[in-house]
Amino acid sequence: MTTTTYGIAVIPGDGIGQEVTPAALEVLDAAARRHGVAFTRTTYDWSCATYLREGAMMPPDGLDRLRGHDAIFLGAVGAPGVPDHVSLWGLLIPIRRAFRQYVNLRPVRVFEGVPSPLRGVRAGEVDLVVVRENTEGEYSEIGGRLNRGFPDEMAVQEAVFTRPGVTRIVDYAFTLAGTRRGRLTSATKSNGIVHTLPFWDEIVAERAAAYPGVTWDQEHIDALCAKLVLDPARFDVIVGSNLFGDILSDLAAAVAGSIGIAPSANLNPERDFPSMFEPVHGSAPDIAGRGVADPIGAIWSAAMMLEHLGHPRPAAEIVEAVAAVLATTDTRTPDLGGSATTSEFTEAVLSRL
Known part of the structure; x- marks a missing residue:
């Protein structure tokens, strides 16, 4: 050999x-x-x-x-x-x-012999992947601190969403979903964050046309967290920004029984x-x-x-x-x-x- x-x-x-x-x-x-x-x-x-x-x-x-x-x-x-x-x-x-x-990939499974803390979740039913954008978004280096030590001290942190950055992570997630169960969920918060997340949503909708075999939807991050707890088996591939993907993947790991796995x-x-x-x-x-x-x-x-x-x-x-x-x-x-x-x-x- x-x-x-x-x-x-x-x-x-x-x-x-x-x-x-x-x-x-x-x-x-x-x-x-x-x-x-x-x-x-x-x-x-x-x-x-x-x-x-x-x-x-x-x-x-x-x-x-x-x-x-x-x-x-x-x-x-x-x-x-x-x-x-x-x-x-x-x-x-x-x-x-x-x-x-730029791709942070986090698979989540409920294994036989590892009880989920959620009532009614059985082994084999939860098998999903969180695809997290990994290099821009909310974790940018743009911002700073002003008036340190004074009563009017402030901190500014700028989120950065670029068309190439969003497009490549969304394409990766759609392609991955096409090799699995053919379902993609996009994490957003475009009802409250007025610029970056509507931009994210627009690109997801544009790129979806290139993947007719994948069914997709979008969920606001607060509702998505709730649904991930209430019905984790419904999800296949979840794509989200740097911050949203980070939070969702740790939550999903807890659903599977332990962040240690x-x-x-x-x-x-x-x-x-x-x-x-x-x-x-x-x-x-x-x-x-x-x-x-x-x-x-x-x-x-x-x-x-x-x-x-x-x-x-x-x-x-x-x-x-x-x-x-x-x-x-x-x-x-x-x-x-x-x-x-x-x-x-x-x-x-x-x-x-």
Whole structure:
């Protein structure tokens, strides 16, 4: 068997990122090698500890070091003592923007053996994807603070929606819906936000004409949050702005049973730059160092990386192995009501592979 080798950059980061990253990479290697796929890894110790020690989350040439890799795997970012806007804008967001990772992809499933906190939601019924615009929108850098320390102090933050930016994320979402159940929901708030969201709605309607096989509608974000709780099974692909997609994907992960099982991919679909894969859960400093973090989000993110690199079969085998452990054993980490350690759950997945 001919072996295909990829170079990946690994940034374990902070907190439980240091614990779930090795687990995910162990599962990744086990699944990949059976299909003639291998990885060379370069680990970068960039984290909040780096910031406290050196005054920056990553070195000045950090992006150049990452640029030549086929993909990036990130564990988590954030730690007590470092403001979140410092850690995110010092590492995660610069990577997303420099490498044009404008698609943030977050799949959500209710697995057999993982009860949803919602009454009546059964395994297999909830299977959706949130497609989040990842590089502009409400998370722009335009704005500032004025009159600091005075009674009339103010802060201004400008949202930026460009026609190319909205068009490319909407096209991606329509295309994805066409490969799934053929239904797209657009998150908006054009009844209250007078400029940017009507602009978003107009582009969604324009682009819909190019995808006649996809049924679509739009929902105001407040009503959409309610419907995602009341009837999550109705949704297939949800597309939203940077802020709306961020909120909806975390809400959907909670509907599925735990944010600890949620994966994500930051994609540059044109593959001009490396894409980045990370669990959604964050650094969880309250449980860091105890060895009980749920590795599912990281393992599933590794599977998404495999699929992005062109190997859907081993990627699917990883997700199937996770699903089998949940469905047929009582091996669970504490966030899912069990007592297994990170390594014990990882071993159970490896045995399924």
